[in-house]
Amino acid sequence: MSPVVDPAPLSGRQPKAVRNALAVLEEVAAAGPGVTAKEISAALRMPPATTYRMLNLLVGEEYLVRLPDLRGFALGRRAKRLSVAAPPRPCAAARAVVEHVRQQLRWGVHLASYSDGRLVLIDTDPDHPPSDEALLARFPHATALGKILLADQPDWRALVRDMRSFTERTITEPTRLDVELKEVARTGIAWQLGELRSDRGCLAVSVRDEAGTLVAGLTVSGPANGIAERRGALVTMLEQHAQQLRPLLA
Known part of the structure; x- marks a missing residue:
């Protein structure tokens, strides 16, 4: 078996970027389809420029999608694989x-x-x-x-x-x-x-x-x-x- 090679060490800024991206993803999941970049920025107290950068990254990786009217965001294909299954229909x-x-x-x-x-x-x-x-x-x-x-x-x-x-x-x-x-x-x-x-x-x-x-x-x-x-x-x-x-x- 080939030895496991440690990845390159994270820079000082990368952990914060990861946390910001996860926070944005979590906020979209909690807020629901249609939440806007402005609402996400306000809820997380995150600078608008950082919010837009994280949103563009998550859209590019298919964790989020832009809604057809371009006014809000929703969970994408890859994020839905992480979500909890919906409660079953009552008997x-x-x-x-x-x-x-x-x-x-x-x-x-x-x-x-x-x-x-x-x-x-x-x-x-x-x-x-x-x-x-x-x-x-x-x-x-x-x-x-x-x-x-x-x-x-x-x-x-x-x-x-x-x-x-x-x-x-x-x-x-x-x-x-x-x-x-x-x-x-x-x-x-x-x-x-x-x-x-x-x-x-x-x-x-x-x-x-x-x-x-x-x-x-x-x-x-x-x-x-x-x-x-x-x-x-x-x-x-x-x-x-x-x-x-x-x-x-x-």
Whole structure:
């Protein structure tokens, strides 16, 4: 067997360049398709020139791709080989439970998975598809499903890169979000009334397995005023169905 030859030693600048490239790649994966160079630079506090250099490198190596409109970036072919597999589709019995909720409401009802600390929709309402799905993972502080995930973290700040304001109701103060998340952790219920879109709201309840681990979230979305007016009835309905989902999603 041929001896292993050590590669040429890294220069003083190369380790930092590698770290910068990995940070950019991670930010695109976390932010989702369409994130811009400006957003990446701001989130990482990286000089724009360095950000563009890293983006061009990663595009050239096929870890990233430019979207057709040239306004943003997404993971490329080689990066997708490193990604975690998507959560499996829920079983027929679980989908039947979610469908039963839909039959009783005129608004959208969705089921999300929290496997590996990621928020992924695994059963969306075909009659009321979510219009803001791409924003769920990027801005969890402004969504009910996102707040369920954040409330379960030892430090929610690790998952919130940008406390962006979408409406005058969006919570952008960490101390205020802290208070709300403690209540979400206590009750397993999260609200969003006009925080992502001024006219829309949603309610989400957590689904935990027998060991108490957060595995999913069941949510209803609709007009903000309508969600607020039916708050008590909606909580009761979703909690009852979340209990039915518990053994089916373990």
